[in-house]
Amino acid sequence: MASRLVIRNTQSPGDILVLSAALRDLHIAHPGMYETDIWVSKGAEHIYWHNSDITTIHGSRPPHGLKQFVAHYPLIKQSNQQRKHFLWGFHEYFNQKLGTKAKLTEFRPKLVMSQEEVEHRPFEEPYWVFLSGGKKDFPAKIWNQRWWQEVIESTRKDINWVQCGGGSANHIMHAAKRGIYANMVAQTNCREFIRLIYHSEGVVCAVTFAMHIAAALNKPCVVIAGGREPWWWEAYNEENRRANMRMVDPKWQPPPNDDFVPHRFLHTIGKLDCCHSHGCWRAKVAGRGSLCSNVVTHNGQKLPKCLAMITPEKVIEAIYSYKHLSSTVSASPPIEVVKSNWRVVAYGSKEWADQLAVPQRRLVHVDNRLALNDMLDADEWLIWVEEDNKLVPGWEYNVRSLSSPGIRGRVNRTKDGAHYPYPGGFAVHASLLRKGDSFVDLFKGISPAAYGSVDDFVQLSTRPVGVA
Numbered sequence: 001m002a003s004r005l006v007i008r009n010t011q012s013p014g015d016i017l018v019l020s021a022a023l024r025d026l027h028i029a030h031p032g033m034y035e036t037d038i039w040v041s042k043g044a045e046h047i048y049w050h051n052s053d054i055t056t057i058h059g060s061r062p063p064h065g066l067k068q069f070v071a072h073y074p075l076i077k078q079s080n081q082q083r084k085h086f087l088w089g090f091h092e093y094f095n096q097k098l099g100t101k102a103k104l105t106e107f108r109p110k111l112v113m114s115q116e117e118v119e120h121r122p123f124e125e126p127y128w129v130f131l132s133g134g135k136k137d138f139p140a141k142i143w144n145q146r147w148w149q150e151v152i153e154s155t156r157k158d159i160n161w162v163q164c165g166g167g168s169a170n171h172i173m174h175a176a177k178r179g180i181y182a183n184m185v186a187q188t189n190c191r192e193f194i195r196l197i198y199h200s201e202g203v204v205c206a207v208t209f210a211m212h213i214a215a216a217l218n219k220p221c222v223v224i225a226g227g228r229e230p231w232w233w234e235a236y237n238e239e240n241r242r243a244n245m246r247m248v249d250p251k252w253q254p255p256p257n258d259d260f261v262p263h264r265f266l267h268t269i270g271k272l273d274c275c276h277s278h279g280c281w282r283a284k285v286a287g288r289g290s291l292c293s294n295v296v297t298h299n300g301q302k303l304p305k306c307l308a309m310i311t312p313e314k315v316i317e318a319i320y321s322y323k324h325l326s327s328t329v330s331a332s333p334p335i336e337v338v339k340s341n342w343r344v345v346a347y348g349s350k351e352w353a354d355q356l357a358v359p360q361r362r363l364v365h366v367d368n369r370l371a372l373n374d375m376l377d378a379d380e381w382l383i384w385v386e387e388d389n390k391l392v393p394g395w396e397y398n399v400r401s402l403s404s405p406g407i408r409g410r411v412n413r414t415k416d417g418a419h420y421p422y423p424g425g426f427a428v429h430a431s432l433l434r435k436g437d438s439f440v441d442l443f444k445g446i447s448p449a450a451y452g453s454v455d456d457f458v459q460l461s462t463r464p465v466g467v468a
Contacts (some may be wrong), residue, residue: 007039015073016040017047024106045057053110104245130204201322215236225268235263264321345385378431410426420440
């Protein structure tokens with residue numbers, strides 16, 4: 001006969017969602033041993049709707065006459081030392097207290113959607129969800145608000161942004177950003193928020209509930225994490241998945257037809273003395289209590305330096321990586337932050353150049369082609385685009401694939417056989433350019449074999465005759 005087990009947890013929704021993985025795997029390891037009830041923080045019971053692992057979902061009143069099992073995850077105290085994911089926390093506690101042998105079977109929490117939820121979209125257009133703020137007791141997690149605006153401005157031609165966030169007095173910095181598709185801050189309950197993410201194209205957020213929802217629903221997610229928490233404790237990426245699943249089976253490999261969507265977890269562990277080998281776990285940037293030891297000010301906002309090191313360009317690159325790369329994992333772990341080393345050189349009117357979705361610090365406006373003479377020998381890629389042509393979505397992230405100096409463009413030829421790119425648009429490593437008195441002279445010495453397709457960077461409005 002199955003034993004009745006009333007699981008109690010009053011922590012944050014993210015913790016309560018992660019708990020679902022342990023309940024799933026408890027039943028897999030010991031089928032029929034338990035009937036599990038759940039009693040959680042008010043509103044968070046929505047997380048367990050339609051979940052067959054749960055016999056009864058208790059509301060705000062305690063279950064009368066039933067013994068409660070309060071679920072904790074003491075493993076967090078060893079998170080800086082043991083390279084285990086948060087998912088293991090409840091598993092190990094269950095096994096220790098109940099004498100069970102639950103093991104991680106999937107590298108994500110469990111959410112179950114109803115058919116009605118699947119069939120009814122909140123918005124007809126495709127969209128991404130983002131959360132710019134956070135809780136008042138953890139301001140050290142909150143990224144720079146002007147940088148959020150820069151991300152929205154740089155991507156809104158390609159992405160409909162739906163802004164979300166809590167509406168209680170404990171939530172801060174959720175002011176609506178300009179250019180968003182919809183403002184859903186304080187407009188959803190827990191279940192509506194889950195449905196919103198289910199129908200989204202992806203999520204951008206800090207380490208928070210939304211990140212765990214995205215993992216449970218196998219959705220793209222860009223996490224602006226910094227150095228507060230060790231990446232191995234939080235990241236739902238391929239490196240972490242392999243490491244944690246091989247704790248169960250050393251020979252574990254991704255299953256056939258694997259559809260796992262790895263998160264882009266932007267962290268700075270190892271970049272500063274305060275988070276050199278692990279997370280600092282500090283909560284605040286001012287006042288009393290658990291204070292960050294390395295606070296900087298950007299655009300009038302105090303934030304940890306580890307978060308300030310994650311620039312808008314890195315976030316934008318990570319977002320576009322999902323739109324232009326396969327969701328299967330590449331050879332380089334997605335945990336690594338891509339280094340940006342490029343400039344866009346815009347040749348045309350100033351008004352047109354200012355409308356390009358390019359951060360101003362990365363944009364150079366020129367009024368003649370020989371201005372490239374001023375950019376020789378730099379250790380960076382120059383993406384040249386002329387008026388009437390345009391940058392393709394995701395071109396920033398595609399710069400990552402340019403591992404060695406070269407040129408991407410359509411090859412044109414002079415009558416004497418000299419090669420040069422069609423001026424409308426190309427990408428070239430600045431170190432390959434040579435000072436010249438003409439546009440063609442700038443490209444002398446670049447072998448035709450060094451040319452590749454420009455289609456990942458610039459969409460040309462015309463294709464001239466005689467261009468290869």
